[in-house]
Amino acid sequence: MKKIAVCYKWVSSDADIRVNEKTRELDMEKCKSQINEYDRMGLETGVRLKGAAACEMVALTCGTATEASAKDSLSRGPDAVYFLDDPVMAGADSVTTSKVLAAMIRSIADVDVVICSEGSSDQYAQQVGPRLAALLGFTSVSYVSKVEVLGDALVLERKLEHGSEVVKVAGPVVISISPDICEAPIPSVKQILAAKKKPSHKVTLADVGASAAAVAPLLAVAGIKAPESKRKAVRLNPDGVSIADAVAALVKQLAADGAI
Secondary structure (H helix, E strand, C coil), rough: CEEEEEEEEEEECCCHCCCCCCCHHHEEECCCCCEHHHHHHHHHHHHHHHHHHHEEEEEEEECHHHHHHHHHHHCCEEEEEEEEEEEHHHHHHCCCHHHHHHHHHHHHCCEEEEEEEEECCCCCCCCCCHHHHHHHEEEEEEEEEEEEEEECEEEEEEEEEEEEEEEEEEEEEEEEEEEEHCCCCCCHHHHHHHCCCCCCCEEECCCCCCCCHHHCCCCCCCCCEECCCCCCCCCCCCCHHCCCHHHHHHHHHHHCCCCC
């Protein structure tokens, strides 16, 4: 194993999203940005794999305003970070993201293991890992819940719907990990301070041999609205109705609604 590349996404914090009660549109104005929660597990998986294989590990991301993510990502264990910030990424779909990440990985020498999370907390399309593998010509293994190093190969456990599968694979490979693969620790003060001394590389589309026209999104998001939630608020025990009568009324109401 020569070099591990962990892909991560810089996303808006879910906790800061507000909903306009009249239009149900999402208000993102006060949202802070953070590393996608699932990608934090990807970075920790890369750190553990790096320790077991004694190889180099880098992190990479593409999007808008991604420079702010460099320090956070470096504090989580990579030896270096590569970030791309371009306006075309503002409306990026899975195709655009995969193409840009593939170009970035090709520009970094000796990468033979790529780690992606199963999905991102904002879109959760679950497409980038497999698409990235196809573009790079790497083997693709998804739903990975455990990774072990065995000589020059990796032993991967995949969590499937009705059981699990263990596969042995040699690089180059793209691994899409499931959220339960590990716990992502909070960086210590020492790690945060050490991150300032690690190399951070800003790259452009031209630097990695791509262009805005070649990676332009194929999908356009017309709008995003929060689901409308309505409650009946039916009171079943008004004016001191007995518990038995209230239960009978509840059963009748649930039957009428088709719930039972």
